[in-house]
Structure formats: C-alpha cells, structure tokens
Amino acid sequence: MTDFADFFVDQAAASSHVQFIYDVAADRVTFVNEAYEKVLHGRCEHVNEELPALLARLHPDDRAYLTQYCKLWLRGQVADEVEVRLQEPGQPDQWFCLTPHHQSANGRVCVGGTLRDISVAKRYQQNADNFNSRKNAALEILSHDLSGAFGVVQQVAQYLSEEVTVPANSRVGDMLRVLENTSRNSMKMIRDLVNIEFLASANTDLKRDRVEVAEVLRALLEELQEGQRILGQVFEYSLPTEPLYAYLDVNKITQVLTNLVSNAIKFTPDGKRVVVRVEACPGSVRLQVIDEGIGVPAALQPQLFERFTKARRPGLRGEQTNGLGLALCKTIVEWHGGNITVDSAEGIGSTFTVEIPQATAEATAH
Template identity: 60%
Template structure:
C-alpha cells in the first residue's frame, strides 16, 4: 500500500519554500523542512530554540501588524497571505510572504501550518515600477500644463493679430492665423486627452493593494511635483508625517488621485498662487489635504462635483478643457480603498480637497511566540 505520509514528508523536504507545523496548544514547532536552513539560515533541529531570535529580526514597523495577524490566525479567522520584513545586521531588509493554514482537532489541539518564501526580488521590482510610474505621471502632468499654456498663448496671439492688423489682412494671412489658432486648440485638447486617458487607464486597471508606508509612496510624486513647480508658475509645497503610517493601497491609483487633485488646483489657481499638500495622521486614518488659494468653487456646483459627467464642469483659468470624469474617478478610487473624499471652498479662501484613507487594520498587540 502506498505510504502517503512518507510521500508528503519527502515532498515537503524537497520544497524550496519553508514549510512548518506549529502546535499552538503546546507552543512549539512540531515540524520544519530543510528549506529553513537555506532560506532563514537556521538549524533545523534547533528551530524552537532559534524562534525567539528569528522573531526578533522582524522590522519594527511590522511587529504589531504581525501580532494582530497571529491572533486572528490562531483563532482560525484569517487565511490571507501576509508580507513582513526581516532584518539582518549590515544587510538590506528581506521580504517574506507567509501563507497560513489552521486546524483544530477533535481533542482541542490547535495546529498552525504554512509556507514561507522570500519575495525580496519581487517586492524590489514592484517598488521600482511604482517609483517609475509615480515620477512619470507627475512629470507628464507638469509638462502638460507647460505645453498647454504655450499653445493657449499662441492661440490668443493669433486672435489678437486677427483683430489688430490694419488694414484688414488678406485672405492668405487670415487662413494662416486660423490654422495657427485651430492647431493650438487641437494641440491643447490632445495633450489633455492623453493625460486624462492615462489617468482613466490607471484607475480602471485591476486593484492591487499592498501594505505600504504612506509617506514613502506619496513622497515620490510630491517631490516630482515640487521640482516641476517652475513650469506652472505656482508656489508648491508639501509636508509628510514624521512617523511611518501604513495603509493597504494600490500605490499607482492613489498616486494618480493625488496628482489629479494637484492638477485641478493648478487649473483654478492664478499664476504665483499657492498650492499646498499636507499628509497627516487622523483617528484610524491618514488624511491628504490639497489646498489652494485659487478661485472658489461656486456653492451651487459643490453637490455635483464628484458626479460622472458632472454639471459642475468648467474650463480652467487658462482655458484647460475638462471631461467631468476626473473627480468622479478620484472618488471611485478612494472608495475602493474604503476611504472618503470631500471639499471645502469659500470666497477668498480657495479650495481644500481632503482624502481620508484607513490605516492598516491592527487591533491590539499580542505576542507572536
């Protein structure tokens, strides 16, 4: 008769991922495969003695998070994967993904088993891709304002020349001025359409949330926007929380929401106006405020501001076109993250858009060993 127990034991020993079984009732590791020695550089026979030191290598920002996860797991209330970082002296942090399994026997013994594998390369690739996308989108948005402004000025000059040239310009000159004006209009529309398409494409892609430090991921586009402020002729500044704040975010989508809100502030703030972004902690959430001293949003428009194809559409101060989809899409993305978006706008005070996003769920702190 085929010995299934031996077969699965051999399979576990041959696995490149760490596989383990923990007896929660007796608080000891009942089994760990030899991958423990290759992946975590321990000694298989000494795993119970080495466990406290291994847990001591957890990144400080991940300890309470994993403690909450452990409490839920030990009650059979969670089966999702969790990602944590381990530290080693003089070495970069390593990322590990834990896949859990829970089993309670008829006698009451609780067994926790799972696999652990190193995902450092994957995380580094993802972080680099997010970094590139955030910088690219912020740079494109700044350049679009600069190029749109130049084309709008050309259009205005063409209209001025048409009215001011005396005597009346001949037919050919009128045609050339018309071509100049229409080409400028088409160019502005094309630039804004490309930016809107980029935003909508990002917003409509599948949601992929990761636990990230808000200051790290939003700092990238904010830094890029600050570098690009000379192109928009505005005063731009931002502030980030002093301590880490972790939330489960789709980094690209949330960064695009931030860029879109700053873009709106630029559209409705005169040259030399001030735009400020503040990222700060709130009760159980992180708050992102985008503040400008531009023209206010009329009170009658505010209830419809986040509607799709809203009646609150209006051109920017420099003639920028609007589709009526930007703020509606921002609201959708924020709600996907179980957050809220709101606006306060009053005469002489400009506008403040506020996004609130819930922090990663951590309820209490319990020991993980």
C-alpha cells in the same frame, strides 16, 4: 489515506519555500523543512532555539501589526496572506509572504504555513511604483507647461484677428486662424494624452499592499514640487514624521493625488499656493490638497464627483476637462474603503480631502 499523508509530507519537505507547523500548547515548532536552512540560514534541528533571534529581526514597524495578526491566526480568524520584513545589519530588508493555516482538533491547536521570500518581487514593484509616480508627475507638469504656452499663442492669435486690419488679398487672416486652431487642438491633444493615461490606470485590477504612506508618496511629491518650481508655481507638501501604514494600490492612489493636484493648479492663479498635506487621523490616513485658487461655486459642489459632471470648467490657462477625473478619483478612493470630500469657497480656494483606513491586522480577517 496514509499514503496521501506521506505524499503531502514529502511534498512539503521538498518545497523551496519554508514550510512549518507550530504546536500552540507545546509552544514548539514541530516541523520545518530544509528550505529553512537555505532561506533563513538556520539549522532545522535548532529551529526552536533560533526562533527568538529570528523574531527579533522583524522590522520595528511590523511587530505590533504581526502580533495582532497572530492573535487572530491562533483563533483561526485569518486566511489572507501577510507580508513582513526581516532586517539584517548592512543589508536590504528581506521581504516574506506568509500563507497561514490553522487546525484545531480535540482541543489541540496547530498553526502552520508557507513562508516565501518575495524580496526581489518587492524591489521590482517599488521601482515600478516610483517610475509610475515620476512618469505621472512629469506628464502633468508637461501638460500644464505646454498647455500654458499653446494657450498664450491661441490668445495672441485671437487678439490679432480682432485688432489688426488685414490688407485685401492677404493670407494673414488665414494664417492667424490656422495658428489659433492649431494651438487649441494641441492643448486638447495634450490633455487627452494625460486623460487616457489616467483612465488606463483606473481600469486595471486593484492590487493593494500594506505600504508606508510617506515612503510611496515622497517621490511623486518631490517631482511635482520641482516641476512647479520650474513653472513658477508655489507647491508645498508635508508628510508624517512617524510611520503610517495603509493598504494601497500605489499606482492608483498616486494617480488620484496627481489628478487632485492637477485640478488645483488649473484653478490657482500664478503666485498663489497649492499644498498637499498627509497626516494620521484616528484609524485613517488623511490626504489633503489645498489651494488658494478661484474656488468652486456652492451650486456646483454637489455635482463635482459625478461622471461627466456639469460642474466641469476650463482651467485658468485654457486647460480642458472631460468631467471624468473627480468621478474616477471617488471610485478609486471608495475601492480602498475610503471617502473623498470637498470644502470650497469662491475667491478663497478649495480643499479636497481623502481619508483611507489605516492598515490593521483585522482587515485581513475573514
């Protein structure tokens, strides 16, 4: 048994990640490996003296969260990893992932763990999330722009077919029918492309991280606002001024928001407003998409979130729907422990509200 204990001690000492043990009663770090010096630039023999300065580098938004997490950790009530940020003046935040351990024997409590530097992975993920957000927004803007243009062409072709007398032996009638069918098929192909992208995202595994909500949504909302400005639509948004954290799969939540905005634009006449509002509520994050559109008939509202719902309708500019979008939005929101509701009146508009729990240390407990 001693040989195995020595083996694990040697393994911890040689690890490239910071390994440590903290004796709660003695209020001291009793073991830290050499990775501490390489990763955190301290001295192993001075770790206890350096600990206050190290903790002072914690990101202000993480301090209260980590304090609550540590209370649960000392009681042996957490097993999930936690991510924290350390600050250094003039440098990007340094991200760490802590894998916690707890041991209690004979009235003595020790906590320990592995601290991994995940800064590179976090920056990569943030860049990927920003790219996906902008890509999703661009696809929606493009789909509405092109769908609107093809819709006009289709309507003109229909009008000419009905109103213009075509001379005998003329191919004009056939050409108008080709123009009408091509426009209709092009609109369908564009919407199918966007729907496939949404379905592909919804069917991937859920990967939630503790994120600052305004930070991860801002790029998407800016892109949507600029795109709607170009198209002549009125799109506004507001974000909380204070940091607001939630456990989110960023790509999936941005897909939900994009889908809700897309639906709002479909049923909102030109010149009317679509507004996104993000705010803190007691224990939750609230996202609202508010439009001044045609509204949803009361009889259809109970069916809106059903798969292949009978409540689906073409948009004001001929946009088609497969009846899956809102059902998938509901599924994704519920995966996050939240809920989605609608409040709508015909001729006045609709408000879709998503509420997701705020991030708390208790959410990581057993």
